[in-house]
Amino acid sequence: MPQPDITRLNERHFRRAVELLEDSSCRQGTISTLLQMLAFLSEKLILPAEVIRWQNPYVGDRSYSNLRGNNAPAAVKRQKVVNQDALFSIADVFSRPLTNLDDSDIMITSLTALLLSAPMRIGETLRWRTDCLRSEIDKNGAKQKYLAYYVPKTQSYTRKPIPATMTEVATEAIERLRSITEEGRRLARHMELTPTKFYRHPDCPDVPDDKLLTRQQVAQALGYIKTEDCMDFIKKHTGNYRLTGFTLETLWQLILIEHRNLNPHFPYQTPLKGMKPLKMSESLMCFRRSQFGAQRSTSPVLLTPFNPDYYRKRLDGTVRLDRKNQRPICFFAKHGLDLLRLNSHSLRHFVNRLAKQSGVSIETITEWSSRASIQQTRTYLHESSEQSRNRAAVIHGTKQEQQPREPITEEEANSYGRGPFHRSRYGICRRSWRAGPCIKFADCTNCSELLACKGDKIALEAVKSDLENMQRTRDAAERAVSAGERSGGMWLAKAEPQIIRLTELIRVLENPEIPDGSPIQIQGTDFSHESTLIREKAQESGIELLDKDRLAIEYGQDLIDCLNMLTN
Template identity: 30%
Template sequence: MAKIFKFMPNESVGAKANVQAFIARCRKDLDVLAPEIEWDSNFWRGEVGFTKAGVNARKVEAESLLDQDIISFAKAYVTYQKAHNPCVRATARRIMAIRCIEPALLKVKNVADISLVDPVVLDQAAAVARECYPATAYQASSELNRLVGFLLEHKLVERGFYWRCAIPVSSKIGRLDRAGKKASQDKLPPEHVLHYMAEMFSNNPQSSADKYVVSLFALLMCAPSRISEVHDLPSDCLHYEKDQSGSEKLGLRFYSAKGFGPTIKWVSTAFKDVAVTAVERIKELTDEGRRAAKWYEEHMDKFYRHAACPLVHEDALLTPVQICDALGIEYAGFAGQARKVLKNSSSPIRAFLEGNSISLDEVTLAVLNKYAHSRLPKGFPWKNEKKQLKWSDSLFCMRVNELHHQRGVSPIIVWGPGSSSISSALSITSGVREMQTVWDRSGYKNPDGSRVSLTTHQVRHFLNTTAQRGDLGQFDIARWSGRANVSQNNTYNHMSDDEYQEKIGSFQALKALAGPLEKITANSPVTLADLGAIGDVMAHVTEFGFCVHDYSMLPCQKHRDCLNCTEQVCVKGDEAKVARLKLQREAIFLQLAQAEHALAEGYYGADRWTVHQKQTLDRADQLIALLQSDDIAPGAIVRLRCDQEFSPLKRELAAKSSQSKLSESVGGETHYSLGESHGKTPD
């Protein structure tokens, strides 16, 4: 287990002395870095480069490095933070604050002394963050706040103060303009690239490097995951379980890197066979690595006897050829070449032998066993102690050079791939030496002839967007993705406006807003406005349609004689109402026959009742004909006129009309009379 400590400042000394004590303690007591990383180096491979803001971290020229007055503190700070928070990208994040502080100190104080940090320096550092990290300035802001809290807590500045940086998230995130939409779509993998990968997976590449890349990509397509999560899968990661219907489901045992913890990410039915095949191929590739790791767990005092290991005693002296065979070093079959290879200045075994004062002629398997144990990964046998994952149980337990295209695989040195192993194989990397990608080796190009490049995070965005398109619940998407914060789903959702419109149009509840027929189907209230009348109140339901009468003005004047009322509205397509109309028509026909019989018998009033029934039957026939007509679209509103209809409104209008005419007549006569009295001729 890695050694860590809690730094306790000395209250009796100044900030500068505490800074020096902190640096010395971190350099001496912390062992969280990989064994190949040297403290004095300014580029820690796989961790961080101590370069200025805005400079390629791999450029270690003097002018690109952090100022010498702050670089030692930077190394101590990122190491201390890594020890207390061993996140995958913690080191790269923590250095952001130092890179912002350094130019601010030089500008304000003329010296990069971390103990001189004050609010003025920090304001300048915030300006540097905005300039050098335009897309992720809010992350730099968060790291500055973290650094300030650390400096104040551990008495590493001369005077206490309060300062807070609050740079908002970039406005580019969530933008809806053309540039924002393009940036959103660029986070998704191109469709043709996914087809390329599917073809490679189907062809089952034989080289170890390509088999690793294609199989790992297949696992990334099974569930939204990060590279670190996939690399920490156990060898028995496949989990089978039956659902309530008895169908067998497949899941992958993950440990989320974003706060959700251990979980099972379920694989869709379409990818079930893909997941099983990918795991089988990776197991085949890594079996020897797990076997070696298991040996080191159980046989600390014996050299790992792999297939090419010399069959000699542990303490027997070895020839250069036997040493090369034991270590898996290629020597072209010549004894002289074997000795030459072992004496190469860049040979790790030479450095080990010289460091332990052992000559080449004194090497035994016991000596090589000590060398092999010195090359074991940090924290062995644990690959990830937090997840309780041992190297011997890891799906991605490999050996050194397992994925190298030219160097021979070391049979004795356990190794595991990192994020760069897959990213450099999928995406074009900038550097002095151009690396071939898996696309280049397989001859794939973009439609425009350019090189194919893809990031693994694009797959995560793709799966999250696909889940959004499939209407998976937000909590389920967050759980499937292994994130604790559901609100972060929005960052990975890249559905287009057209897709949202199509989805909204398919909602039954929203469909009901389109017209009365849809509302009837959805059993939703129908308003007067839906039926072409004035008002937003609900329309009254009748046997055959809806009544648009405003009952707040006066009660029904038809005594529910709806068929002869012009305030009844029917909707084409409501088959239940049409069926009732047909039943009512049959009843009216019977009533008409009875009225005609009564009329023939001479019953008083039968004539008026016969006329009424004929009129009602005629209107029922008209309504049924219209509601069943192919010329009328479903959802159309049908409303019959009735010129003979009596209503108080018509009576009032008629009364006003006749009163107006009477007034005009009386007015004309009066005018004429007055005209005569004044001796004038009327016009």
Template identity: 25%
Template sequence: MTSPIRFVPRVASDAKKNLSTFIKMVRTEITPLLPCNDFSLNAWSIKGLGKKGDNGKYIYFSKLDVKPSRYYQEGSYSLSRPANIPDELLMREPFRSFAKTLVAYDYEQTKSKSINRKVLALRYLEQALFELNGCTCPTTTTPEVLNRACTLINERVGKCHSSSMGKSLEYVYKKMVELELVAVPSSWSSIIPARAQSYNRIGKEFDLERQRKLPSPLALEAMAEIFNSDSDDALEIFSSSICALMLCSPDRSIEMLYAPRDILTPDWVDKKTGEVGTGLRWYPAKGARPTVKTVIPSMRDIAVRAVEKLRQLSEPAQKLAEWYEKHHRIYLPPHLEYLRLNPRINQREINAILFSGNIRKLETNESARIMNWLDSNNVPRISTKRGSSVSFKDLERAVLKQLPAGFPIMDSETGMRYSEALCLARKGEFHALSIPSQCCFDKVSYGVLQRALKTSSPTKQSVFERRGYMDKDRKYLYLSTHMLRHYLNTLVRHSGLLTEDEIAVWSGRMSVRQNTAYNHESDRDVITKLRDAVGDPSRSVGPFSNIDNRIFIRRDEFANIKIITAHTTELGYCIHDYAQSPCQVHQDCINCNEVVCIKGDVRAETNLRKMHLELTRLQADAKAAFSAEVLNAAEWFAYQTKTLERVNQLLAILDDPEVPSGAVIQLSGVTPPSRLAMADEMRKIRIKPVSQSITSLDEVRALLTDSNMQNKGSSNDR
């Protein structure tokens, strides 16, 4: 449809009637995600609709905890058709119809790629409704039901993902309220708290978090050994080469899996050292601009070798991609081209086309594999005593359906074709016990890389377990691609060679604030970095940069130095040590023996001459007041005269041509008034006693009474 269909709620109707109208309208006007889907089906194809790198093919409207992989026909796992889930394990009605309608409507309006997460949130809501209400009518949704759904999420989902799942549930409920599908709508937010992000740099908690997010040195050494070995195992070559490239620059796994075949840029030469480096073309997955990430000279050869290994590994799949871009027919090797003329082909010929590439006698397991492939892809076959045969056209049609989503375009954001991708493989390429397909290919999913780096089940061993690499606790080593990203960010921050802005660009981030989550420098690392920078002008600025050229003195000698600290004042510098005591003459610096002037300091000299003019005027005013016998004028005149004398002394020295510029000037014979001395003088004032013959309280009371009477009498006289 050219324009989106928007549902307008009928405000006057009740929730159930509104729900019925909503379901009817969506089923009539909207296609459920893809043309191949239908509202009557309980499994919908999402091929090409999910997030980049998401290899999921179907969504299932099933109950909570149902695993579709257990219900494929004949027990065979195939992504070419959905699992056959029993009716009793599907969502209960009427919630199932509502879930299908909401998913289709939401995708029509938003084109959101997080379809799987919303379906999972609907499963939790359906289970909570049934537990609390005994039915699954969505109109009966209340905060109590939603809180129960959050409890179910907490019971099944780890702390890392439970908060985001709660937000998906919150999104679903808000949609229901907007569409007026809830009988008693209310404002509700997920009760699952977001995981607290700690930025502490000390303590056991930080060490454990650091250990969890950074790769172990043993795992890095083991992966380096695998990379440098002569292994011909496809999984080892692929995983070690990917890790090698991700140690050249901090990348996301999805960016690596969607990297172009011409990822390497021309070499560059360091002008200072003459060393040769290179660069990698990257298209960030989270909105940042495409960039070329610098590869330092020490990692240049590793990057080149890793790219070459990946190119050689993907070369057969690349040839298939180029073939299907030019021909809309099944690929056949030159020596099997004659089979196109055969209307029907037998098992040996089928095996040659699909797997082996040569017509030969089949083993028992090969026959079973062929039959399984034909049945899984709905290829009609005729069985006789001499074996099974199929129509060549039917086989060709089934193979062409196996072309990857969006073919020939692999990345719709960049327009990159499958034939231009670095990470491409034939189907079955990474299965240790099977032969890769001769005519089918696909992009490499993240699951392949994940299983290679960490054992997920007894039948899917990691490359570490295959080679027997263990840690000191006799546990198999493991890695994750995100660990390598954390590792490089921590290393470059510890080196101090890049700014925070440069680290963000190098890592493909849109915001510098995201750098903090990747900073795993401990307090010990920071102290070591500071110690290493002392005395190195290339790594520090200021006093620390030339500390090696300074002359050090003993601690007891330092204690004898009078000038320990200094700060700027209007007249020069104050050398009072505030760590020992507060200032005793605040804002009267000229009458203090701890003020220091520097000849040539224009600012200080200007202030001093302004002070001279002001003091001259104030002294004249004080003298006039003294002549007029104004109270306390004598003390004020004495203070202004003393201060003016200090200023004149300083100006005389500053104006003396024999005193060189830059000379440090400190007046001698200045004894500033001390607040402590004044307090001590107050304690020395002697108070004359009223009488030395007082011996009792009655005499004190009598004296007080007489004193009060005298005060009253004097008041009456006035």
């Protein structure tokens, strides 16, 4: 409207508001507020009846629950899952010596470690005191570490227990943050208690407050390495670039002006709303100006409130077409890692899911996460139906977890030796000497149905490989017999005929007088399709057919020769 008039609101204004909120993350909450406003204006009889009929369009299939929440598609939920590679990259930097890390690295890695220690929001970090990590003896007599601080969203104090696996990491992270912010807290206390005196930082010129400073001393007092940067600061507050005619007293007046611009809520970092926030001199997250700068040195005389974007933007390596991908503040690019992206809030959901998968009740997770309701926790768990089924099966003992064996290498296969551990083209057959050879040992070359093709190089290589393995098995069996392992004789009795058969087959397949493409059929010794049919009929009639191979192993080849003479 040319002139804003609340009495002239109509439905099109609310529809326009919905259009503007289409891609906004706060859409659902803002529309709820619009509905409350509409109800209020209706009660006061300010709006006409047709406007009152406007309803929230984002319900049913278009509701947050179905689009982005608990019932959202799997692809949407996967986008919210924490990037595991990003976590491994941050952990790698965290494990490096402190001498190789600057304050920015320590801030990123330590905050990540703490956000993985308990489900927290990045904004809650401003409520951490230097002694926020505490401990007590739990009901089981063990020492339990926890983070204690005030949660603005629930307007209550909380104690978040830290899992034992993260205790050492969280302790180290707190100590690192305390170390890089100690000087900032000293400066904040000076600003609170003696704001009229120049702060004597370690590099401050050792001269009286009212003595004129040289150009180099002015830069040194302000904490600038380059006089050019110092001149920009002086120009901003005086209108010229001259670095002469200043004392510590006059410089301090300029610093106080800049301090008030940078810290409008001092001695606090955030506006004074509700529960009084921490003073900067009490906060674990008390940083100085440009402390995370990639090109400028840390200011020894200026503070700056901690902004969660200092964390978020450094963990965003996303390539966008509308900008040059030169990201000097990107944590991953800085350390030569893959350009990944990590959302601080995804760590909160990640810890929730780990707790749920470990059997922690949803009521405990809700309290641990400082949420208002269990329904909110269910929305953020993002657990697939298959994961729910598997977890329930494990809890109720109806599923047995099995760990599949990893494939072995050629070197590992050779380490098994020969003999009862014999090779096949499919893997390793593990037997004992006394168990004897498997009844399926080198089965294909004993089958009358096997039809080989002369000239098939792949088949020839396979037969040669089988012959080599069979010869090694025979040699191992001979050594076992010589060592007193009498059952190795069964392996010799089985291997020798196979070696002869494979040798003859290779001779035929390599015979230059036989044209390539000629079919070669082997006369089997133990079965064919016909023998299978006979065995099935015998079984139906209650007749047991003797296995000649096993008879030969148990009674010797002479018995088989006698049986053959009788059948002939």
